[in-house]
Amino acid sequence: MATETASAPTFFRVATIGETHPLPDLTARFVAGDRLMAMFGHVEPNASLPLHSHPHEQISYVLKGTVHFQVGERGYDLNPGDGLVIPGGVTHGAIRVGESGCDIIEIFTPLREEYFALMHKAAQET
Numbered sequence: 001m002a003t004e005t006a007s008a009p010t011f012f013r014v015a016t017i018g019e020t021h022p023l024p025d026l027t028a029r030f031v032a033g034d035r036l037m038a039m040f041g042h043v044e045p046n047a048s049l050p051l052h053s054h055p056h057e058q059i060s061y062v063l064k065g066t067v068h069f070q071v072g073e074r075g076y077d078l079n080p081g082d083g084l085v086i087p088g089g090v091t092h093g094a095i096r097v098g099e100s101g102c103d104i105i106e107i108f109t110p111l112r113e114e115y116f117a118l119m120h121k122a123a124q125e126t
């Protein structure tokens with residue numbers, strides 16, 4: 001399983017990766033390579049995740065459900081198939097999730113150390 005950084009190709013199956021909860025309304029599963037990581041997440045219905053910023057570049061992509069994302073001063077209503085590229089250091093957040101919740105994929109580079117630690121902890125618990 002992709003719980004260590006990967007210098008070689010590494011197969012993973014999302015359903016078998018240990019779950020973690022970086023925030024109360026967010027269930028996440030993480031995989032990482034040498035310089036990037038992905039989060040496969042589910043945000044609970046009608047949730048609001050806090051505005052925040054970090055130095056990592058981020059791509060957020062909606063698989064299922066809807067979410068209103070704020071990036072800087074601008075808002076985006078995202079539906080399945082929609083995504084955002086968010087530069088490092090820009091304030092952003094999923095400030096309004098739809099009534100059915102939201103399934104998302106987020107990609108980060110470089111590795112987010114706090115998520116990397118959660119990934120290892122979840123792997124040890126599975």
